[in-house]
Amino acid sequence: MTITDFFERDLDKLIEEINLFKNENDIWKTKEGINNSAGNLVMHLLGNLNHFIGKTLGKTDFERKRDEEFTVKNIPREKLISDVNELKKTIKKTLPELSEEDLKKDFPLQIREQTFTTQNILTFLLAHLNYHLGQINYLRRMM
Helix, strand or coil: CCHHHHHHHHHHHHHHHHHHCCCHHHHHCCCCCCCCCHHHHHHHHHHHHHHHHHHCCCCCCCCCCHHHHHHCCCCCHHHHHHHHHHHHHHHHHHHHHCCHHHHHCECCCCECCECCEHHHHHHHHHHHHHHHHHHHHHHHHHC
16 A cells, blocks of 8 residues: 555545544534634644645645634534545545655655655654544544
8 A cells, every 4th residue: 555545535534534433523522621722623633734735846826724623613524524535536646656765755845844855744744634534533432
């Protein structure tokens, strides 16, 4: 499997999680002591991956609005799923274009004032996706 395959697999799982919410309104709910709804975590993942993979590596015109990832509410389930599917297309277009040499180069942006290789950033982004995917799964089961 390639890194593209891993992203596609895990974004498919994200769509599955969104669809498994029996009540669509629960996507936007939290419980006491939990700051972010599953919907806001989906929005955060969309912003994060569209920014770092789409815009930074794929040169898309995506403009991230990070604060809105955590404040916007009640986006319909179908829109979230459509946006995840569009992100999958962006990733499937962008990542296979990277050569082994590209992966060894410094990522074009510093992260927390540090420089990492593109391969390391992609690994981090995949881990970040899975961290929030686990949170979304747990929130869904709590509702």
